Amino acid sequence: MPVLEQLEVLPQAEVGFQSLSIILPVINETISLERTVEIVLRDARQAIVEILIVICNKTTPQALAIINKLVESYPHLVVVHSQSLPFLGGALREAFDLARGGHTALMASDLETNPDELVQMIAAAKSHPDAIIQASRWRKGGSFTGYSPLKLILNRIFQMFFSALYGVRLTDMTFGYRIYPTRVIQRIAWEELRHPFLLECLIKPLRLGTPVIEVTSVWTARIEGESQNTFFRNFVYFRTGIKTRFANRKSLLKPEVVL
Numbered sequence: 001m002p003v004l005e006q007l008e009v010l011p012q013a014e015v016g017f018q019s020l021s022i023i024l025p026v027i028n029e030t031i032s033l034e035r036t037v038e039i040v041l042r043d044a045r046q047a048i049v050e051i052l053i054v055i056c057n058k059t060t061p062q063a064l065a066i067i068n069k070l071v072e073s074y075p076h077l078v079v080v081h082s083q084s085l086p087f088l089g090g091a092l093r094e095a096f097d098l099a100r101g102g103h104t105a106l107m108a109s110d111l112e113t114n115p116d117e118l119v120q121m122i123a124a125a126k127s128h129p130d131a132i133i134q135a136s137r138w139r140k141g142g143s144f145t146g147y148s149p150l151k152l153i154l155n156r157i158f159q160m161f162f163s164a165l166y167g168v169r170l171t172d173m174t175f176g177y178r179i180y181p182t183r184v185i186q187r188i189a190w191e192e193l194r195h196p197f198l199l200e201c202l203i204k205p206l207r208l209g210t211p212v213i214e215v216t217s218v219w220t221a222r223i224e225g226e227s228q229n230t231f232f233r234n235f236v237y238f239r240t241g242i243k244t245r246f247a248n249r250k251s252l253l254k255p256e257v258v259l
Contacts, residue, residue: 017047020044021050022040022107023052023104024036025054026053026109027063030066032109033066033070036109040107043119044119044122050079054092056086067080087194089193089200090193093193096186096201099186103182104185106177106178108176110223112220114220121135121215125179131210132210133179133212134173134212144219145219147221158173162241165245170214171214184205188252189251196237204252207252208252208253
């Protein structure tokens with residue numbers, strides 16, 4: 001098994017956990033979006049500096065109506081950004097640069113990232129402010145509900161492959177439910193535009209020396225709308241993972257970042 005180089009290219013934080021930006025891309029979520037915002041504010045409002053909702057030209061009128069309602073209810077907390085780059089990766093890349101909190105939470109607005117778990121992840125981030133906090137469906141106590149058997153088998157293969165490739169003991173490297181130190185994600189040169197970005201935005205920080213701590217997560221399939229990720233596009237994750245593993249580490253940073 002290869003050993004991941006522990007080169008600390010990115011600087012460590014000078015202070016601990018102070019505030020959190022939450023990123024929520026929205027296409028067709030309504031009830032799920034409203035419920036997600038309700039839960040995170042119920043449990044962690046004191047920690048949250050902003051909820052950054054990212055929309056695009058495919059965001060439905062029904063979803064926009066809920067977003068407008070949330071802006072009216074929380075005018076100084078809910079911020080809406082209309083993305084320029086396409087697809088999920090483009091939405092997240094733009095949101096990363098806009099985040100104002102000392103830490104940034106990556107979530108979904110369809111309840112597939114369980115908002116009840118965010119308070120546990122914030123506690124972990126407070127204890128380990130320099131680390132990425134990764135939710136894992138494969139840790140003991142985690143689970144999948146509504147996941148197809150074929151996708152479940154492939155997901156397990158993906159996790160085992162990437163864990164071995166990077167020489168780490170992580171169990172869920174493709175699940176987009178995380179808390180990051182914001183300074184980390186704002187210094188990296190991102191490339192992916194589609195769903196493989198969810199892998200890229202874990203493995204690039206890993207290669208740059210950012211520790212990752214996993215917490216248990218329970219996953220349940222969305223109750224409304226439909227996924228924008230096609231089945232065969234999942235295989236692109238392999239290309240992303242292999243390319244990043246063998247890339248020059250300095251090339252992973254934005255050109256303006258000074259080491």
